Amino acid sequence: MTPLLSVDAVTFRYGKTLACDRIGFDLHPGEVLGIVGESGSGKTTLLNCLAGRLQPDSGTIRYTRANGEAVDIYRLGEAERRFLARTEWGFVHQTPRDGLRMGVTAGGNVGEPLMAVGNRHYENIRHEAASWLTKVEIDADRIDDRPTTFSGGMQQRLQIARNLVTGPRLVFMDEPTGGLDVSVQARLLDLVRGLVRDLNLSAILVTHDLAVARLLADRLMVMRRGRVVEHGLTDQVLDDPHDAYTQLLVSSVLQT
Amino acid sequence: MTTRMLTISGLAKQFVLHLQASQRIDVFQNLDLTVDAGECVVLGGQSGSGKSTLMRAIYGNYKPTEGSIRIHHKGDPVELVGAEPHVILDVRRTTLGYVSQFLRVIPRVTTLDIVAEPLIALGTPEDEARERARILLARLNLPEALWSLPPATFSGGEQQRVNIARGFIRHYPVLLLDEPTASLDKANREVVIALINEAKARGSALVGIFHDQEVRDAVGTRTFDVTQYKEAA
Amino acid sequence: MNAETQNSARDHTNNPAPDHTNDPAHDPGYNFAYLDEQTKRMIRRGLLKALAIPGYQVPFGSREMPLPYGWGTGGIQVTASVIGADDTLKVIDQGADDTTNAVSIRKFFRRVTGVKTTEKTAEATVIQTRHRIPEAPLREGQILVYQVPIPEPLRWLERRESESRKMHAYAEYGAMHVQLYESIARFGRITTTYDYPVKVADRYLMSPSPTPKFDNPKMHMNPAIQLFGAGREKRLYAVPPYTRVESLAFEDHPFEVQEWDDACALCGDDKSFLDEVVVDDAGTRMFMCSDSDHCRDRRAAGHRGGAEGAAAEALAAMTGGTDDGSNKDRAEDWAKDREAAQ
Numbered sequence: 001m002t003p004l005l006s007v008d009a010v011t012f013r014y015g016k017t018l019a020c021d022r023i024g025f026d027l028h029p030g031e032v033l034g035i036v037g038e039s040g041s042g043k044t045t046l047l048n049c050l051a052g053r054l055q056p057d058s059g060t061i062r063y064t065r066a067n068g069e070a071v072d073i074y075r076l077g078e079a080e081r082r083f084l085a086r087t088e089w090g091f092v093h094q095t096p097r098d099g100l101r102m103g104v105t106a107g108g109n110v111g112e113p114l115m116a117v118g119n120r121h122y123e124n125i126r127h128e129a130a131s132w133l134t135k136v137e138i139d140a141d142r143i144d145d146r147p148t149t150f151s152g153g154m155q156q157r158l159q160i161a162r163n164l165v166t167g168p169r170l171v172f173m174d175e176p177t178g179g180l181d182v183s184v185q186a187r188l189l190d191l192v193r194g195l196v197r198d199l200n201l202s203a204i205l206v207t208h209d210l211a212v213a214r215l216l217a218d219r220l221m222v223m224r225r226g227r228v229v230e231h232g233l234t235d236q237v238l239d240d241p242h243d244a245y246t247q248l249l250v251s252s253v254l255q256t
Numbered sequence: 257m258t259t260r261m262l263t264i265s266g267l268a269k270q271f272v273l274h275l276q277a278s279q280r281i282d283v284f285q286n287l288d289l290t291v292d293a294g295e296c297v298v299l300g301g302q303s304g305s306g307k308s309t310l311m312r313a314i315y316g317n318y319k320p321t322e323g324s325i326r327i328h329h330k331g332d333p334v335e336l337v338g339a340e341p342h343v344i345l346d347v348r349r350t351t352l353g354y355v356s357q358f359l360r361v362i363p364r365v366t367t368l369d370i371v372a373e374p375l376i377a378l379g380t381p382e383d384e385a386r387e388r389a390r391i392l393l394a395r396l397n398l399p400e401a402l403w404s405l406p407p408a409t410f411s412g413g414e415q416q417r418v419n420i421a422r423g424f425i426r427h428y429p430v431l432l433l434d435e436p437t438a439s440l441d442k443a444n445r446e447v448v449i450a451l452i453n454e455a456k457a458r459g460s461a462l463v464g465i466f467h468d469q470e471v472r473d474a475v476g477t478r479t480f481d482v483t484q485y486k487e488a489a
Numbered sequence: 490m491n492a493e494t495q496n497s498a499r500d501h502t503n504n505p506a507p508d509h510t511n512d513p514a515h516d517p518g519y520n521f522a523y524l525d526e527q528t529k530r531m532i533r534r535g536l537l538k539a540l541a542i543p544g545y546q547v548p549f550g551s552r553e554m555p556l557p558y559g560w561g562t563g564g565i566q567v568t569a570s571v572i573g574a575d576d577t578l579k580v581i582d583q584g585a586d587d588t589t590n591a592v593s594i595r596k597f598f599r600r601v602t603g604v605k606t607t608e609k610t611a612e613a614t615v616i617q618t619r620h621r622i623p624e625a626p627l628r629e630g631q632i633l634v635y636q637v638p639i640p641e642p643l644r645w646l647e648r649r650e651s652e653s654r655k656m657h658a659y660a661e662y663g664a665m666h667v668q669l670y671e672s673i674a675r676f677g678r679i680t681t682t683y684d685y686p687v688k689v690a691d692r693y694l695m696s697p698s699p700t701p702k703f704d705n706p707k708m709h710m711n712p713a714i715q716l717f718g719a720g721r722e723k724r725l726y727a728v729p730p731y732t733r734v735e736s737l738a739f740e741d742h743p744f745e746v747q748e749w750d751d752a753c754a755l756c757g758d759d760k761s762f763l764d765e766v767v768v769d770d771a772g773t774r775m776f777m778c779s780d781s782d783h784c785r786d787r788r789a790a791g792h793r794g795g796a797e798g799a800a801a802e803a804l805a806a807m808t809g810g811t812d813d814g815s816n817k818d819r820a821e822d823w824a825k826d827r828e829a830a831q
Contacts, residue, residue, distance in 0.1 A: 001342075028342045079659040086661070101646070101667070107674055108667045115670065116663025122673055122739040144674050186363030193362075197377070215362065219341035233316055233341040240318040244274030251275060 002064050004029050004170060004202050005050070010059035012045055018226040019045040020056065025221065025231065029169075032196055032203045034217030034234060036210060036249070042226040044174055047206045051091055051172040052081045066169060086116055090163030094175035096155035099162065100147050106133060106158055107143040113166045132161040136191060153184035157191065164195060173205045177212055189215050210253050214238055222246045259328055261430050261461035262291040262314070267323030267337075269309055283309045284485035287323065293429070296452060296462040298476035301483040307465045310482055311432050314463065315354045316344040327351060327430060349377060353428030357435045359415040361408045367393070368403045371421045378426070385425075392421040396447055412439040424451050431455060433464035437471050449474045515603030522569040523601040528552055532570035532725070536716060539727035544693030545657070546640050551723040561594055561619055562720030564636030568598065568617045571632055571716070577605045579613035584621035584762065584779035591619070608782050620683075622704040624761045624783035627713035629730060635698045637719040640726060642686045642696040662694050665737060673742055682747060688735045689728055697734075703746045703762045708734040751776040754796035755804050756787035768796075768803045777804055 003026035012020040019042040027033055035043045048054035050061060052073050064070045066088060073081055085091070093099040100109050110129040111119075119125050130140040136157040138150075147155050156176065163171060176192065177185040193216060196203055207213050213220055213234060220237040222230040222245065230243040241247045267287040273279045283306040291297050299307040312318040314325055316336055325336040329351045336344060348354075353374075362370065368389050375385035393403060396417040402410065407418050416439050423431065433452070437445045445468070452475045455462060466472045472479075515521070522529065528550075535549040554562040572578065578598055582591040586608040594617060595606050607613050610623040617634040627633060643653040646664050656662065665686055672680045685702035689695045697705060698717060708715060708728060715728040728734060738744040752759035754775040761783055763776040775796055778784035796804050 031342055078655075082655075082659055082661065103645075104667055105671060105674055108671050111670055112664055112667050114663075115666040116661065118663070120666070120738075120740050122670065122741050125670065126674070190362065190364045218345055232319070233344055235317050236319055239312070240271075242272070242319065247274050 001028055002070075003027060003062075004031075004064055005204075006062040006070075007050065008060045008062075010046070010049055010056045010061060012042075012049055012054065012056045014045075018042075020049060021226040022059070023228055024059075025228075027170075027202055027204065029202055030200050032201075032205060032216055032218050034213035034220045035204065035206045035223060036208065036213050036220055037223035038208060038249075040225075041223040043206045043223045046223070047172055047174055047204060050204060051089065052085050053091075063170075086113070087166065088169050090166075090168040090171040092156075092159055092163055092171065092173040092176045094178040096147065096152070096159045099159040100155065102148050103146065105144050105146055106138065106150070109147065109158060110161050110165050113162060117166055128165060129161075132165050133158075135195070136161040137187070151184075153180055153188060156180065156188055160188075160192065160195070164199065164201075167199070169202060171201055171203045173203060175207055175209075176205070177207070177209065185212075192216060210238060210250065222249065259293045259459075260290055261293050261328045262289070262463070263324075263326045263333070264289040264314070265324050267310075267313065267325065268321045269306070269313055269318060270321045282486075284482060287482070287485040289480055291430070291461045291463055293459045293461050294456055295477045296456055296464060296475050298472050298479045299463065299465050300479045300481040305483045305486065307482050308434060311354075311434050311463065311465065315352065315432055316348070317354075349374075351429050353423050353426060353431040355420055355423035355431070355433045355436045357416075357438055359407060359419045361406065361415075363406065363408075365406055366404050367398070367407050367410075367418055370407065370418060371425055374422060374426045388425055389421065392425055393417075396421055397444060413441070413444070416440060417444060420448060420451070424455070427455065427458055428460060430461045430463075433462060433466070435465050435467060437466065437468055445471060513603070514599050516600045519601045521574070521602055522572055522598070523555075524552060524566065524569045528566075529570040532566055535725045536567065536570065536727060539716070539725045540714070540729045542693070543728055543732050544689030544695040544726060546724045546726045548723055549725050551720045554720065555597075556593070558721040559638060560590060561617070561636035563718030563722075563724075564617050564619070564634050564720075565594060565597070565718075566720060567634045567716050567718035567725065568615060569601075571634070572598070572602060572604060572615050574602065574604060576614045577607050577612055578602075579607050579610060579616045579782075580618075581616065581621060581623070581780075581782075582619045583764075584623075584783075585781045587781065609786075610782050618700075620699050620701075621762070621779060622700060622707045624778070624780040625786070627707075627711055629712040631713040633711075633713050633715045635700070635715065635717045637696070637698040637717045637724070638721070639684075640696055640717065640719040640722050640724040642684075642694050657693060660692065662688070665694055666739070669737060669739065669742070673739070679738070679742055679744075685744075686737050688737065690732050691735070695726060695728075695734075701747065701762055702736065702744075705734070705736045705744070706746065710734075749776060752794060753778045753784060753787075754794040755801065756784045756792045757794040758784070758787055758792065766804070775804060 005027040008024045010020055010023045023046055035046060037043045045054065049056045055074050061073045062070050063073050107126060107129040110132050111125040114125050114128060130143055133140050133143060138154055138157055147158055150158060177188055180188060189212060205216055217234045219232060220234045221228050222237065222243065224245045230237055230241060230246045237246060238250055241250050265288045268285040269283045271281040299310065301307055309318060313320050320337050323337060326333040327336055327347060329347050334343065334347060368386055371389035371393060372385035375388065376382055398414060398417050402414065407415050420436055437448050440448065449471060452462060532549055535547045539545065539547045551563065552566060554565055556562065578595065580586065580591045580595040582588040585591065598604060599606060610625040613631065615632045615634065616623065619636045622633065641653055643656055646667065647653045647656065668681065669679050681702065683699045683701055684696055685705055687695050687697055687705060687708065697708060710731050710733065712730050714730055717726045736744040749759065749763045751763065753761060753763060755777050758778055762779045764779045765774055765776055768775050
């Protein structure tokens with residue numbers, strides 16, 4: 001099976017601090033990889049490197065495009081990389097504000113990626129936007145409302161619809177449930193879980209919440225101080241952690 | 257000749273507790289076990305002897321320290337020790353089932369959908385998967401009023417039956433059963449015994465932990481004592 | 490500009506000391522066209538680049554001008570850089586030659602260049618405009634200079650300049666349709682009437698400045714040179730002659746220009762861009778051409794609208810302007826200004 005993403009020795013420094021130290025892994029089609037670790041472990045930096053938003057100091061990230069061609073994403077020109085990101089990838093930000101246009105209606109937010117790939121038929125765009133609002137459990141009647149009138153959970157679901165409307169193959173998620181109430185989180189997690197399954201999405205998910213990781217991720221990478229200290233099947237890493245830091249992380253979770 | 261579904265050889269599992277002065281716990285060493293299609297191997301030994309650990313090691317949930325576990329998957333033997341996560345997930349999706357003692361509840365997902373999920377994951381149409389889930393839940397005497405609720409608030413016995421239904425809705429070639437009857441009454445125990453025997457008859461290879469002698473006698477083909485592999489030193 | 494005036498302009502710029510001081514209208518206290526020659530040259534280089542990359546915004550070192558930002562400082566600098574002693578200048582604001590802004594800019598250029606001015610579109614070689622394109626078709630050799638407040642068409646969508654520049658660089662313009670989408674979603678049709686975004690030469694997205702979208706089709710394949718200057722934002726851009734200028738639209742909501750049920754009350758034109766005006770204390774409203782030169786031309790040719798009596802007089806007074814651009818007028822104005830200044 002050809003990996004969708006093949007990451008080799010990715011290193012990124014902030015001055016003297018190593019934020020990512022020779023990170024390598026393969027992501028296969030349909031797989032959801034969780035990256036866990038505490039604040040400052042380098043997980044968000046790594047995610048930005050992988051998503052083509054932050055060029056690593058060294059290392060390669062190879063992506064297999066929908067047409068089967070494998071590309072080194074930082075060898076592509078920026079224009080091509082942005083095109084790739086726009087057509088085959090999604091990026092869900094922790095804060096919906098960072099991923100939405102707050103001054104534009106829900107329909108415009110979901111419709112924009114369609115227009116960006118060349119759709120010029122108003123009614124088709126609107127119809128597709130309404131159908132995606134329903135999929136993320138937002139009443140289609142809210143299509144002409146701005147996200148500023150939405151709750152935090154709705155904003156996050158709108159951001160997810162905006163990311164999935166063009167049918168990406170790979171979605172990057174940065175703490176997608178970060179700012180939400182627990183009850184709202186559960187609904188969002190369930191939604192994301194279903195969408196990943198139904199659309200056969202591959203995803204890379206950064207979270208500090210091990211429960212979120214367990215629910216969504218097939219496998220986990222545990223990061224500490226820029227390095228991967230443990231990597232494996234999600235339930236194996238969480239139920240039989242080998243590294244001292246992972247054991248600490250797992251044992252620190254409040255049980256309910 | 258029946259198919260050898262599971263071949264375990266030289267398996268060892270040691271836990272190292274870094275948070276407790278790197279204390280080492282040896283659970284078993286040099287463990288060998290084979291399971292054929294149509295067999296139900298009952299794991300024996302006292303509580304704490306490592307039965308559950310072996311079960312979780314087979315499932316890929318615990319990482320063995322050394323040794324080999326090969327499973328007959330899609331016509332070929334596949335090594336599980338050290339396998340890539342996507343290999344283990346593929347084995348779990350099609351070949352290897354596991355009924356644990358505890359149900360991991362997923363927020364908001366209804367009982368019916370939890371039970372139907374393994375079938376849907378294999379590509380069965382959702383309506384058909386739910387219909388089969390209904391049949392199984394009815395057979396396990398779970399009140400129909402509960403089917404549309406998430407099982408988070410169910411009693412232990414009710415959750416256990418949801419778990420069993422989820423494990424038996426698919427006909428896994430290899431099925432692991434960890435105390436599936438622990439919190440069940442006699443009537444439901446009988447249903448589970450029947451389900452296990454049907455699976456055996458279909459040619460599934462089963463490995464189980466049953467603390468109830470009556471169940472052991474009713475389903476077991478042979479007993480495998482884990483205690484003998486407890487580290488001597 | 491015709492070929493002759495182009496030559497004279499070039500001569501002028503290549504020779505920094507032409508003698509215009511004999512021109513009674515040119516205040517000798519200022520360099521020709523106010524700006525120093527180096528600045529004009531810098532701006533012309535920017536304009537050449539802008540013409541070479543139609544629709545692309547070229548940054549330039551905008552100078553302080555003797556009037557506030559928002560009053561056309563960008564357009565004035567562009568005009569000052571391209572105008573030559575033999576040019577004939579027309580200045581319009583909202584289509585009219587006699588509004589405060591147009592009058593003061595025209596006066597300014599008379600004083601600092603001594604060039605002829607006109608209100609007749611056909612006679613002008615350089616036309617500086619705020620918010621309109623003349624109704625009369627432009628011809629080769631004419632230059633239309635637009636005053637631009639906000640040159641960035643993506644500004645309302647993307648506030649980060651670093652990001653909007655990338656969007657231009659990579660032609661990531663899908664987002665631009667969001668503006669039109671929003672309009673249809675809210676009002677059932679595209680309600681953007683001014684500053685309606687266009688794509689130039691199938692490449693760059695461009696703001697046509699706050700001209701009514703009525704004028705957008707005039708930009709397309711226009712024989713004249715169209716130059717745009719934004720003083721506060723320090724940007725120049727251009728549409729060379731005979732360049733494709735396409736207004737954005739949806740397949741099922743095509744681009745349409747404004748139409749009026751009325752005709753001009755003075756000249757009866759029902760095809761030109763009309764302004765609605767109040768003509769008396771009773772609040773009587775009438776429509777009249779926004780392009781005052783166009784309206785006068787039509788009336789001179791015998792066309793008449795529906796206005797009669799007092800209303801017609803009031804309207805005609807509004808179109809004002811009897812400026813024939815003669816040197817005599819200019820000399821008098823300049824003399825008065827000098828007196829006032831002393």
